[in-house]
Amino acid sequence: MQFIRNYIHKSSASAAICRTISTTVPEIRIYEVGPRDGLQNESKFVPTEIKTELIHKLANAGIKNIESASFVSPKWVKQMSDGSEVMKSIKRVQGVNYPVLIPNLKGYETAKGCNIEEIAIFPAGSEGFSQKNLNCSVEEGLKRFKLVADQAVKDGIRVRGYVSCILGCPYDGPISPKAIAKITEELFAMGCYEVSLGDTIGVGTAGSVRKLMREVLSVTTPDNIALHFHDTYGQGLSNLLAGLEFGIRTVDSSISGLGGCPYARGASGNLATEDLVYFLYGLGVNTNVDLVKLIEAGRYISNFLAKPTESRVNRAIGDKIKNCEDIVKMAACTL
Numbered sequence: 001m002q003f004i005r006n007y008i009h010k011s012s013a014s015a016a017i018c019r020t021i022s023t024t025v026p027e028i029r030i031y032e033v034g035p036r037d038g039l040q041n042e043s044k045f046v047p048t049e050i051k052t053e054l055i056h057k058l059a060n061a062g063i064k065n066i067e068s069a070s071f072v073s074p075k076w077v078k079q080m081s082d083g084s085e086v087m088k089s090i091k092r093v094q095g096v097n098y099p100v101l102i103p104n105l106k107g108y109e110t111a112k113g114c115n116i117e118e119i120a121i122f123p124a125g126s127e128g129f130s131q132k133n134l135n136c137s138v139e140e141g142l143k144r145f146k147l148v149a150d151q152a153v154k155d156g157i158r159v160r161g162y163v164s165c166i167l168g169c170p171y172d173g174p175i176s177p178k179a180i181a182k183i184t185e186e187l188f189a190m191g192c193y194e195v196s197l198g199d200t201i202g203v204g205t206a207g208s209v210r211k212l213m214r215e216v217l218s219v220t221t222p223d224n225i226a227l228h229f230h231d232t233y234g235q236g237l238s239n240l241l242a243g244l245e246f247g248i249r250t251v252d253s254s255i256s257g258l259g260g261c262p263y264a265r266g267a268s269g270n271l272a273t274e275d276l277v278y279f280l281y282g283l284g285v286n287t288n289v290d291l292v293k294l295i296e297a298g299r300y301i302s303n304f305l306a307k308p309t310e311s312r313v314n315r316a317i318g319d320k321i322k323n324c325e326d327i328v329k330m331a332a333c334t335l
């Protein structure tokens with residue numbers, strides 16, 4: 001394992017080749033959602049100190065954006081009921097952003113007492129999911145989120161928007177790209193600095209991502225958009241590549257591929273952060289993330305949950321430690 005760390009950080013040959021390729025994909029911002037999206041679906045309650053330690057390990061691996069908690073109703077998602085404790089226990093690292101998910105003004109007011117700098121609001125892209133997840137229509141959800149965004153903007157707190165079920169809904173089926181573009185536009189009008197497009201149940205394909213990108217990029221520019229893929233059908237990375245071709249530069253992912261939404265039937269884990277970082281090495285993108293420390297963070301939480309990691313990279317490297325050199329050489333395009 002030590003080898004990978006040395007290799008990735010010290011290989012100048014790799015750096016030279018990667019610099020060439022990185023003229024096409026210069027920089028990617030990783031937005032880690034494991035402590036929130038990753039854990040919210042876990043039935044066994046994860047104690048505050050484990051959540052906090054996971055966040056510390058992610059920051060120590062070099063992740064700069066870590067969605068750390070949500071302030072939703074504990075009657076709806078008990079796993080996230082310790083949001084305040086988590087936010088108060090984190091030893092914050094300078095330069096690391098610790099956003100939280102907010103459903104309404106009540107959640108916002110609680111979160112505000114926890115020294116937050118960024119919140120995320122999350123209207124649904126479909127009526128069926130909106131009713132299941134937020135207990136209201138899409139329109140009503142947007143009205144509630146506007147109240148939250150207005151207050152946050154007034155308080156000088158950054159607002160990020162999500163749109164969920166962008167490529168399909170477990171209740172309504174296929175979703176029109178035009179509807180997603182319209183909600184995206186509304187989120188920007190509320191003051192969101194970025195909108196993350198969520199394929200909540202992971203049904204998208206590179207083809208449907210391209211179609212959506214064309215529609216969404218008719219209302220905004222790629223630097224304001226993030227992509228959030230669940231990997232249910234194993235399409236996460238190819239969907240991402242389709243998005244990168246449109247100039248998208250922010251990607252959401254979850255350590256160990258944890259994730260899912262209790263209110264989206266069939267939703268599985270997010271694109272794994274370990275797989276994303278490996279993939280980006282392959283594109284010559286320097287993420288400034290230490291893959292070994294990331295793998296260790298993934299193992300830490302998988303061990304706690306007593307389940308195998310969903311990250312293919314974590315699994316592959318774990319099983320073949322002696323082959324790490326070749327594996328990482330291949331990832332870092334040095335052959």
Ligand SMILES: CC(C)(COP(=O)([O-])OP(=O)([O-])OC[C@H]1O[C@@H](n2cnc3c(N)ncnc32)[C@H](O)[C@@H]1OP(=O)([O-])[O-])[C@@H](O)C(=O)NCCC(=O)NCCSC(=O)C[C@@](C)(O)CC(=O)[O-]
Pocket residue numbers: 037040070071072073074075076077103104106107108122133134135162163164165197198199200201228261262263
């Ligand atoms: C929106 C509500 C609250 C409406 O839920 P509701 O039941 O209609 O709301 P309510 O106002 O009637 O409140 C019910 C109870 O919850 C309390 N309550 C109400 N709000 C809060 C709060 N903020 N904090 C603490 N407590 C709260 C409230 O005080 C009340 O308590 P009672 O009076 O009965 O004792 C509920 O539906 C909810 O919390 N939904 C969130 C569900 C959730 O977290 N889903 C997962 C999010 S992931 C996602 O959406 C997708 C995403 C973002 O990851 C992107 C992707 O993957 O694609």
